[in-house]
Amino acid sequence: MLVCLCASGTAFAATVQVEVRTPNGEPLANAVVTVSGPSSSPIATPGKLAIEQKNLQFHPYVLVVPRGASVAFPNLDQTRHHVYSFSPTGPFELKLFASGETRSVKFDKVGTIAVGCNIHDQMSAFIRVTDAPWMAITDANGVAAIPDVEAGSRVIEVWHPLQSGSQDASLKRNVTVTANAGILQSFELAVRKPLKIHSHY
Amino acid sequence: MKPLTVSFAFAVLAPIASAQEASLGDVSGMLDFRIGGADGESSWLDGDFGKLGLGGDDRDFKLDARLARGVLVWRPSLSWSTDLYLQLEVDPEQDDVIGVGEAYLRFKPLPSGPVRYSVRVGAFYPPVSLEHDGLAWSTTHTITPSAINSWIGEEVKVGAVEGTVTAPLADGQLSVTGALFGYNDTSGTLLTFRGWAMHDHQVPIGGSFPLPERTPQYWSFRKRQAHKAEPFREIDDRVGYYARAEWRAADPFLVNFTYYNNAGDGRSYEDLQTSWATTFSNVGFTAALSDDFHLFAQAMIGKTDWIPLANAPIPYVDDVGFRAVYVMLDRAFGDQGVALRLDAFDTADRDQAFSYNSTPETGWSVTAAWRNQLAPGLLLMVEGLFIDSDRPSRTADGIAARQSQLQIESGLRWEF
Ligand SMILES: [Cu+2]
Numbered sequence: 001m002l003v004c005l006c007a008s009g010t011a012f013a014a015t016v017q018v019e020v021r022t023p024n025g026e027p028l029a030n031a032v033v034t035v036s037g038p039s040s041s042p043i044a045t046p047g048k049l050a051i052e053q054k055n056l057q058f059h060p061y062v063l064v065v066p067r068g069a070s071v072a073f074p075n076l077d078q079t080r081h082h083v084y085s086f087s088p089t090g091p092f093e094l095k096l097f098a099s100g101e102t103r104s105v106k107f108d109k110v111g112t113i114a115v116g117c118n119i120h121d122q123m124s125a126f127i128r129v130t131d132a133p134w135m136a137i138t139d140a141n142g143v144a145a146i147p148d149v150e151a152g153s154r155v156i157e158v159w160h161p162l163q164s165g166s167q168d169a170s171l172k173r174n175v176t177v178t179a180n181a182g183i184l185q186s187f188e189l190a191v192r193k194p195l196k197i198h199s200h201y
Numbered sequence: 202m203k204p205l206t207v208s209f210a211f212a213v214l215a216p217i218a219s220a221q222e223a224s225l226g227d228v229s230g231m232l233d234f235r236i237g238g239a240d241g242e243s244s245w246l247d248g249d250f251g252k253l254g255l256g257g258d259d260r261d262f263k264l265d266a267r268l269a270r271g272v273l274v275w276r277p278s279l280s281w282s283t284d285l286y287l288q289l290e291v292d293p294e295q296d297d298v299i300g301v302g303e304a305y306l307r308f309k310p311l312p313s314g315p316v317r318y319s320v321r322v323g324a325f326y327p328p329v330s331l332e333h334d335g336l337a338w339s340t341t342h343t344i345t346p347s348a349i350n351s352w353i354g355e356e357v358k359v360g361a362v363e364g365t366v367t368a369p370l371a372d373g374q375l376s377v378t379g380a381l382f383g384y385n386d387t388s389g390t391l392l393t394f395r396g397w398a399m400h401d402h403q404v405p406i407g408g409s410f411p412l413p414e415r416t417p418q419y420w421s422f423r424k425r426q427a428h429k430a431e432p433f434r435e436i437d438d439r440v441g442y443y444a445r446a447e448w449r450a451a452d453p454f455l456v457n458f459t460y461y462n463n464a465g466d467g468r469s470y471e472d473l474q475t476s477w478a479t480t481f482s483n484v485g486f487t488a489a490l491s492d493d494f495h496l497f498a499q500a501m502i503g504k505t506d507w508i509p510l511a512n513a514p515i516p517y518v519d520d521v522g523f524r525a526v527y528v529m530l531d532r533a534f535g536d537q538g539v540a541l542r543l544d545a546f547d548t549a550d551r552d553q554a555f556s557y558n559s560t561p562e563t564g565w566s567v568t569a570a571w572r573n574q575l576a577p578g579l580l581l582m583v584e585g586l587f588i589d590s591d592r593p594s595r596t597a598d599g600i601a602a603r604q605s606q607l608q609i610e611s612g613l614r615w616e617f
Contacts, residue, residue, distance in 0.1 A: 079227050082281050086314050093311060095281055097224075118282070118311050164372075164451075192372060192451040195489055197334060 013148045015182040016134070016175075020142045020158055023190050027142025028160060030062040031189060032128045032135070035146055035177075037154040039133035050074060051115065051125050053081045053096065058115065058125035062161060064135045067110055071127060074102040082118040089113050089129065112159075112167060126161040151179040156187075164190040226277035226284065230617050231270065231336055235344075237610025238264035242600065245395050246294055246402070248414040248428070250595050252564070252588050253608045254294070254345070254400035262607075268293060269401070269612065272302070272337040282310045286323075288337050290405050296429075300405020302337065303358075317367045324360050324406050324433070327443050328378065329353050329459050331485045331497050332529075336616055338403065342497070342540040343570040344584040344612050345399050347527040349483070349501045349546075354403040355410055356391050356432040357461070359441070360384035372451035379444050383435045386465050389477040389505030390430040393521045396562040396592055397546040404432045413598070425507075427473035437469035437476040453489035458482070467507045479505040481523075493533040500526040521560050522549040536574040543567055544588075559597070564590025578616040585609050 016035055020028040043066045050072040052059045056079075065071060075081055075096040083094040089111030094103045107113065107129045117123035136144035154177050159170040171187050240263075243249040244256035257263055271291035278284040288302035305323025312318075326338060330350040335341040338354070346354065361382035368375055391398070394412045404410065409429045441464040447457035465478040481503025488496045504522045525546035532539050544566040550559075566588040573581045589605040596602055 080224060080278065080281075082311065084311055086312055116312075118309060119284075193453045193489065193492075194451065195449060195453045195455055195487060197455075197487060197495070 012151045012179040014151065014177050014180055016146045016149045016154070016156065016177060017182060017184045018136075018138070018144045018146070018156060018158065019184065019186045020138050020144075020160075021186070021188055023188055027138075027140065028189055028191065029138050029140050029142060030060075031138040031142070031144070031158055031160045031187075032062060032064045032130075033138065033144040033146065034064065034130050034132035034157045035134040035149050035154050036130075036132035036157065037150075037152055039150055041133075041148075041150070043133050048072075051127070052076050053083070053117070053123070056120050056123060058117075058123055060125070060137070062126050062128070062137055064128045064130060064137060065107060066135070067129055067131050068106065068108055069129070070104045070106045072102050072104045075099060080119065081123070083115060084118055085113045085115050087111070087113045090127070112161075114161075128159060132157065149177050151177050156185055158187045158189060160189055160191055162191040162194070164192055222278070222280040224278040226275065228276075229274045229336060231272040231339065231614060232268065233270040233339075233612055233614045234267070235269040235610055235612045236264070236266045237608065237612075238262050239606050239608035241606035242604050244400075245398055245413065246400075246411065248411045250395065250413050250592060250598060250600075250604070251606065252396070252398045252590060252604075253586070253606055254402060255608050255610070257606070270339075272339075274337050279306075283308050286325075290403065292402060292405075294402060295405070295408060295410075297405050297408045300408050302403060302405060304406065315369045319365050321361070321363045324358060324384070325363075326353060326358055327361075327363075327380065327459065327461060328445060329357070329461075329483050329485070329499075331487055331499055339614070340401065342529065342531050342538070342572075343542060343568050344582050344610055345401055345568060345586055345608075347499065347529070347542060348397045348399050348525045348544045348564075348566070349499050349527060351399050351401070352392065352397065352525075354401070355398075356388045356404065356430070357385065358404055358406070358433050359443075360433070360435070370448075374449040376447045376449075377445070378447075380442060382441045382443070382463075383438075384433050385441060385463050386436040386439075386469075386476040387430055387432055387434050387474050388463055388465075389479040389521070390426070390432075390475070392523050392548060393477075393505060393560055394426075394430075396548055396560075396590070397523070397525060397564065399544070399566060399568075399586065399588060406433050407431070408433065413594075425470050425473065425475050431472075431474050434474055436471055436474060437466040439464045439466055439476075441465070447485075455485075455487050457485045459485075461503075465507075475507055477505045477507050479503065495531045497529040497531065498527065500524075520550075523547070538572050540570045540572075541568070542570075546590075559594040562590055562592035562594075564588065564592075580614040580616075581611070582614070583609075583611045 018033045020031040054076040081096045089109045090107045090113045092105045113127040115125040136146045138144045239255035240257040242251040244251040273289040275287045290302040303325045309319040359382035361380045363380035365378040409431045443461040445459040449455040462480045465476040467478040469476040483501045486498045502524045527544040529542035547563040568586045570584040586608045591603040593602045
C-alpha cells in the first residue's frame with residue numbers, strides 16, 4: 001500500500017491556485033495559466049481537447065493544449081462553418097459541413113493559434129499550445145486551480161487573448177511548491193474590451 | 202438588379218462551383234406583428250405630410266393591429282468562398298406588397314494573413330446605419346429607426362459592386378470600403394418634396410413611395426415628377442460611388458465615415474422620375490460605456506440638386522440641403538433593454554429657387570423603447586415616439602406649418 005501511494009506521483013505534490021484580475025479588480029475569465037518545471041509524471045490536460053461550433057460561436061473561447069495534441073472541431077450547428085487559422089504556429093483550414101461533422105488538427109509548435117470562421121466573422125477562438133506540464137483556464141471568478149503540481153521550483157505563466165500590448169508576451173512568476181501545501185497566487189492583467197457589436201454587411 | 206438577373210447569375214455560376222462545394226444553405230425569416238397608433242396628421246404613406254408610419258384619424262389617436270413586415274432570407278453557397286444573399290419582403294402598406302429587399306453575390310476568399318477581403322455585387326444598402334444590426338436589415342434597439350436611417354431605408358438602396366479590405370491596426374481594426382453603383386438616381390426626391398420621416402418601411406427593388414399630393418411644387422414640376430418616388434432606378438446612365446472607412450479601436454468604440462455621391466446629372470428624366478444629383482457625408486460613432494450600456498450616434502449632411510428645365514443653363518439649379526443627427530443610449534438588463542434616442546433634422550432651399558417656400562423644414566424627435574427577448578427568436582418591443590416639425594409647405598394643404606405627433610406602438614417579432 002505504501003509503495004502504491006508513492007508511485008502515484010501525488011505524494012510530493014500540491015494544488016496551485018491562481019487568481020487573475022483586471023486593474024479594476026474585476027475577475028478575468030479565459031486566462032491561460034501554466035506551471036512549468038521538470039515533471040516526472042505524464043502531462044494531464046484539463047477537459048476534452050475540442051472546440052465546438054454551436055449557435056454560430058466557438059466553445060470554448062480559449063483552449064490550452066500540450067504540444068503535439070490533436071484538437072477536434074465538431075460542428076453542432078445545422079449550417080456550414082469554414083474554420084481556419086493563419087497563425088504561423090499552426091495554420092489550418094477545415095471545411096465543416098452541416099451538423100455532426102468533426103475534423104481534428106494536430107498542433108506541433110508552442111504558441112498561440114487564433115481561430116476564425118470565414119463564413120461568420122463574429123466567431124473567434126484561441127488555442128494556446130504549451131510545453132508546460134500543468135495547465136488550466138480561469139473560470140468566471142478569474143480562478144484556475146491546478147492540482148497535483150509536483151514540489152520544487154516552478155514558473156507560473158499567465159496569458160489572455162485580449163491582453164493589452166503584445167499577444168506574445170505573458171506574465172511570469174517563480175514560485176516554490178512544497179509538498180501538500182497548496183499555494184494561492186494573484187495576478188493582475190489589463191485587457192482590451194473590443195465592441196461586441198458586429199455588422200452584418 | 203432584378204430578381205431575374207439574380208436567378209440568371211445563379212444559373213450561370215452554379216455549374217462553376219463543384220457539386221461538393223455548393224450548398225443550398227439556410228433559409229431564415231421573420232414575422233413582425235404590431236399594435237399601435239398615432240395622433241395628428243395622416244401618414245406620408247397616405248400622400249400627406251405626416252412624418253410617421255402611422256397617423257391620426259381626424260387628428261385623434263387611431264389604433265390598429267397589423268402584420269408590419271414578413272421576411273424570408275435564403276443564403277445558398279456556390280462555393281466555400283462565394284455565397285448568394287436573397288431577401289424577400291412582405292410589407293402590406295406598400296404598393297408592392299411582395300418584393301425583393303436585398304439580393305447580392307458575396308465573394309470572400311479565405312484569409313492567408315491578417316488582411317481580409319470581400320466583394321459584394323447586387324442590390325443592397327450601403328453600410329451607413331448603426332441601428333440595423335438585426336436579421337434582414339432590422340433594427341434591434343427601437344422599432345422605428347432614426348430619421349437618417351429611415352431615409353437610407355427608403356431612398357438609398359443601390360445596385361453596386363462593393364469591395365472591403367479589413368486589416369488589424371494598432372490593436373484595433375480598420376475597414377475600408379469602396380463601391381461603384383447605379384440604380385439610385387432619384388435619391389433625394391422624398392427629402393425634397395416630403396422632407397425627413399421616421400418609419401421602418403424599406404424600399405423593395407423597383408418599389409415606389411407616394412409624395413405629398415397637394416404640394417405646390419407640382420405646378421412647376423408636374424412635367425418631370427410623378428406623385429410618387431421610385432428610389433431604385435437608373436435614369437442618367439452615370440456611375441455613382443461611395444467610400445467608407447471604419448476604425449474599431451482596441452478600446453470599446455468604433456467610428457466610421459461614409460461619403461456618397463450618386464453622380465446624378467440633375468436633368469435626365471423618364472417616366473416622370475428625375476435624376477437628382479445627390480451627395481452626403483455620414484459620421485457614425487458607437488461606444489460601450491460598460492458591458493451593458495452603449496452609445497450610438499450618427500450625423501449626416503448632404504445636398505440634392507436638379508435643373509428644372511432640361512435646357513436651362515447650369516447655374517439655374519434647385520439646390521436642397523439636408524442635415525440630420527441622432528444620439529441614442531441603450532442599456533441592456535439581461536434579456537431586457539431600454540433605448541432612448543434624440544433626433545434633429547432639417548432641410549433648406551439653398552438657392553431659394555423653389556416657389557412657395559416649399560422645401561425647407563426643421564424638426565426634432567424623441568424616442569423611448571423597451572424590449573424583452575421572451576424566448577430565442579421571440580422579441581417583444583414597446584415604443585413611444587414624439588415628433589415635432591415645422592414645414593411651411595403644409596400650409597398648401599390647409600394645415601399649420603408646425604405639427605407634432607405622438608406614436609405608441611408595440612411589436613412582437615418572431616425570427617425563425
Ligand atoms: Cu461559421
